Amino acid sequence: MxxxxxxxxxxxxxxxxxxxxxxxxxxxxxxxxxxxxxxxxxxxxxxxxxxxxxxxxxxxxxxxxxxxxxxxxxxxxxxxxxxxxxxxxxxxxxxxxxxxxxxxxxxxxxxxxxxxxxxxxxxxxxxxxxxxxxxxxxxxxxxxxxxxxxxxxxxxxxxxxxxxxxxxxxxxxxxxxxxxxxxxxxxxxxxxxxxxxxxxxxxxxxxxxxxxxxxxxxxxxxxxxxxxxxxxxxxxxxxxxxxxxxxxxxxxxxxxxxxxxxxxxxxxxxxxxxxxxxxxxxxxxxxxxxxxxxxxxxxxxxxxxxxxxxxxxxxxxxxxxxxxxxxxxxxxxxxxxxxxxxxxxxxxxxxxxxxxxxxxxxxxFAGFAPVPARGPRPAAKMLLPGTVAYWRFDGTHQDGSPADAALRVPDLSGHRNDLTRETVPGTPADALRWSKSHHFDQPGHGSLYFDGGKPPLRGAYLRTDANAPLNAKTFRSGYTIEAFIKLPADWDAGRHAWGSILSRRGTLGAAGKTEGDPEEPVATLSLSDGPGPQWAAAPLNQPGAVTNWGHELEREVWWHLAVVNDAKHTTMYVDGCQVARNPATRTSGLATIGLPWLVGGYEYGGTLDQLLHGWLGDVRIVERALPVRDFMIA
The missing domain is CATH 3.60.21.10 (Metallo-dependent phosphatases)
Incomplete structure (x- = not known):
């Protein structure tokens, strides 16, 4: 019944x-x-x-x-x-x-x-x-x-x-x-x-x-x-x-x-x-x-x-x-x-x-239908036409081991934009260390952990050589910048906000930009106090920086970030999804005064001001606008 x-x-x-x-x-x-x-x-x-x-x-x-x-x-x-x-x-x-x-x-x-x-x-x-x-x-x-x-x-x-x-x-x-x-x-x-x-x-x-x-x-x-x-x-x-x-x-x-x-x-x-x-x-x-x-x-x-x-x-x-x-x-x-x-x-x-x-x-469902892990992909397959720089941090390094003091990361695009390590005096050797952690769709199965922050300023970062061809690039025909990032559980806005994933040395004032804070760098992909991704860059056709904002990123999760410029507008993507705060401002090219790019470092007034706190995976720069289907996560 x-x-x-x-x-x-x-x-x-x-x-x-x-x-x-x-x-x-x-x-x-x-x-x-x-x-x-x-x-x-x-x-x-x-x-x-x-x-x-x-x-x-x-x-x-x-x-x-x-x-x-x-x-x-x-x-x-x-x-x-x-x-x-x-x-x-x-x-x-x-x-x-x-x-x-x-x-x-x-x-x-x-x-x-x-x-x-x-x-x-x-x-x-x-x-x-x-x-x-x-x-x-x-x-x-x-x-x-x-x-x-x-x-x-x-x-x-x-x-x-x-x-x-x-x-x-x-x-x-x-x-x-x-x-x-x-x-x-x-x-x-x-x-x-x-x-x-x-x-x-x-x-x-x-x-x-x-x-x-x-x-x-x-x-x-x-x-x-x-x-x-x-x-x-x-x-x-x-x-x-x-x-x-x-x-x-x-x-x-x-x-x-x-x-x-x-x-x-x-x-x-x-x-x-x-x-x-x-x-x-x-x-x-x-x-x-x-x-x-x-x-x-x-x-x-x-x-x-x-x-x-x-x-x-x-x-x-x-x-x-x-x-x-x-x-x-x-x-x-x-x-x-x-x-x-x-x-x-x-x-x-x-x-x-x-x-x-x-x-x-x-x-x-992993016990009976595990999703097969995506294997690493050869660097050569990531070199799409127009790739001007490609860095990855995989290899045979022991997980958690300190990166060498004289570390040099080759530019796998073949354009000689190699990265070398720079360390803040007094920083321990393991402030930059190898990791096996990576985004599940990342081509290279490895990353670098940047243990940076302030105050006081501590940590390590990477930079291009003074004569690297990338330093002079103005990207008049457009660009795509991609990076994989993960923030640790202890990421704190008071100590780690505005740490940069990738930035360009040189100030807005030195580049002749008359609007905004003249001490800000000409270009930076940073992490706000959210933490959320922010791309603040001075186009060739504007008197100051134009800013794209992403949303707050969850800690202990790998994310893929992309900034795409089609010579008319700049658009930010998170995991291949377009974010909301993309300005309609016409933006063409990137200002430069010929100084190096920094990976994991951020300058204010031409002086090192903040260092990244988190894991950084593959980074790629292409001098044209890529569709989402061509991102590294595709």
């Missing part, structure tokens, strides 16, 4: 949000028009509600398989909407139309129904529900269903034989869909695959009581897809005594955990209905990794839960799953007056209904 082990006391702490009502004005559709004609729907009997129809010309269901953001939709127990003579498919149809109508903007990849589709498992109950799901069939939208205890004889396992459930939603129906992978011989257990975020995902949909043979089948399915993350759906797995409690494994859930979930690291998320209230928990599997176990069921709510759906919005760019629970049936009429209970049910906003799950997907 689909009742809670312990029902919560008092009303549940959920209410409609203003955000939902504002959003819903765009979802009213045909129901709103009907309401306008009849004076509102709030008081109308449910059976008399007008049927909402999607437009016939809705685009085909084609999720974006490469976007890092996609949505998995979950529909829990709908049994009270299909109970003997009490049949109302409108709420379910509204939820299915939501999937169709919002498939593109939500990048919806799949729907999982969690069982107890009907109350009594009778053909006359399955008929209207089966017809509703034809909305998805016609557009070949991928979905799965599982049998709940109300859909079949609850005392049986998946060897129960033919049932109305199987006639309506068996493999003979599912195999028409592009996501269907296969089923057990009995037809009650299925698996489904879809592509999202550039990889394959698998949904394992298990019966109310899978037999030992079916669990062996499930293990085999996982074994045959050894690098595929698995979402397990079944009707019963976890429960909670009261709203707000942490979920616990039910006796059957413990059986599934012991026999399947715990030893299969690919299963990272499980979804089930059956009990209420909604709840969740996290357990550690035998590989030492988190498995997220969620229960969602709203049949105890107004109108049998009104076919509420859960939107699991995966965001691999943010390493997060954002979860939202809504009633499209009520949302579709939110432009009209809703009754008191509808206003409460339009969206569930409690902490067990609307929440975010942080998951480092790459790390979580």
């Amino acid at each position: 689909c009742s809670p082990l312990h029902q919560p006391d008092g009303p549940l702490p959920n209410a409609a949000s203003r955000r939902t009502f504002l959003r819903a004005t765009g979802l009213t559709g045909a129901a709103t028009a009907a309401a306008a004609a009849t004076g509102g729907l709030a008081a109308a009997p449910a059976a008399a509600l007008p049927r909402q129809k999607s437009a016939d010309n809705v685009a085909s269901w084609r999720p974006d398989p490469e976007s890092p953001r996609f949505t998995l939709v979950v529909m829990p127990d709908t049994q009270y909407l299909f109970d003997g003579a009490s049949i109302n498919s409108e709420p379910v149809e509204a939820s299915l139309r939501y999937i169709i109508d919002h498939g593109r903007d939500e990048n919806i990849v799949f729907l999982s129904h969690l069982g107890d589709l009907t109350e009594n498992g009778q053909p006359r109950e399955f008929g209207p529900l089966s017809e509703a799901f034809e909305l998805l069939d016609r557009r070949r939208v991928g979905y799965s269903v599982v049998a709940g205890n109300h859909d079949i004889k609850s005392s049986t396992d998946d060897q129960r034989g033919r049932t109305p459930y199987l006639d309506a939603f068996g493999p003979q129906r599912m195999r028409r869909l592009p996501t269907f992978g296969g089923a057990t011989p009995d037809g009650y257990n299925t698996y489904h695959r879809f592509r999202a975020a550039g990889r394959e995902w698998l949904v394992l949909a298990l019966d109310w009581r899978p037999s030992a043979a079916s669990l062996a089948w499930a293990r085999d399915v996982i074994a045959k897809h050894p690098k595929t993350p698995v979402v397990l759906t079944t009707h019963e797995l976890v429960y909670a005594d009261q709203y707000g409690d942490e979920a616990e494994l039910s006796p059957h859930g413990k059986h599934l955990w012991d026999e399947l979930i715990a030893d299969h690291d690919q299963i990272f998320l499980t979804l089930n209905g059956h009990y209420w209230p909604a709840a969740r928990t996290t357990r550690t599997n035998t590989a030492g990794h988190d498995v997220h176990l969620h229960i969602t069921n709203y049949q105890n709510r107004y109108y049998g839960g009104s076919a509420m759906i859960r939107l699991y919005r995966f965001d691999l760019a943010r390493n997060t799953i954002d979860v939202e629970t809504i009633s499209p049936w009520i949302l579709g009429r939110a432009g009209d007056g809703l009754n008191e209970l509808e206003r409460r049910e339009i969206e569930m906003t409690g902490p067990q209904d609307s929440f975010s799950v942080p998951i480092d997907f790459e790390k979580r």
Whole structure:
């Protein structure tokens, strides 16, 4: 019986949000028009509600398989909407139309129904529900269903034989869909695959009581897809005594955990209905990794839960799953007056209904599908036409060892812009040291750690020779400057702000620039007190420096910075993404008085003033504007 082990006391702490009502004005559709004609729907009997129809010309269901953001939709127990003579498919149809109508903007990849589709498992109950799901069939939208205890004889396992459930939603129906992978011989257990975020995902949909043979089948399915993350759906797995409690494994859930979930690291998320209230928990599997176990069921709510759906919005760019629970049936009429209970049910906003799950997907899946590390790339491949300087700090150096006092870093472009070490007197030898740390997309697998700062001024830096050709370059045809940088946890604005990654000696005043502080250098890529990247440089065509600003950079993370000038404007990029504060000022070329470039050092008034505190990887200068596709991270 689909009742809670312990029902919560008092009303549940959920209410409609203003955000939902504002959003819903765009979802009213045909129901709103009907309401306008009849004076509102709030008081109308449910059976008399007008049927909402999607437009016939809705685009085909084609999720974006490469976007890092996609949505998995979950529909829990709908049994009270299909109970003997009490049949109302409108709420379910509204939820299915939501999937169709919002498939593109939500990048919806799949729907999982969690069982107890009907109350009594009778053909006359399955008929209207089966017809509703034809909305998805016609557009070949991928979905799965599982049998709940109300859909079949609850005392049986998946060897129960033919049932109305199987006639309506068996493999003979599912195999028409592009996501269907296969089923057990009995037809009650299925698996489904879809592509999202550039990889394959698998949904394992298990019966109310899978037999030992079916669990062996499930293990085999996982074994045959050894690098595929698995979402397990079944009707019963976890429960909670009261709203707000942490979920616990039910006796059957413990059986599934012991026999399947715990030893299969690919299963990272499980979804089930059956009990209420909604709840969740996290357990550690035998590989030492988190498995997220969620229960969602709203049949105890107004109108049998009104076919509420859960939107699991995966965001691999943010390493997060954002979860939202809504009633499209009520949302579709939110432009009209809703009754008191509808206003409460339009969206569930409690902490067990609307929440975010942080998951480092790459790390979580590394045990079975590690992302291969990008190997080092030969320096010759980085020498694009127009490269005038390229320095990298890889090699056979021992990690953490001090750089030689007479260090000379060759210019791998072949243009003789070699770098030599300069050290502030009294600075220890290890103020500049080798490191194996590097950006994962960096061509050279190594870096230099600059332990600089002020006050008092200490550290080491690198500079070009006095006669290096780079010193005289004015870059009239444009330029691209790239560098990889990581800041340590102890980076402090008071001691380390304005340390420079790359700068050009010579002041604005000496270069004849009349605007701004004449003591500032003619060009510097520095780190503000944010810390954020700042490119402040004097173009040939302007009376002073023009500044590009990036955003605050997280410490202990490698970043790729790029400054690109196309002889008209200068644009800054962080990890290949254009930043906001790029001035529209026309900028052409770079002022110079023929003095050396500094790596890790910054001068003010022609005197060394600040030294870099952090790791510096490959640095490249090209005398033309490069597109992002040609950056070193490409």
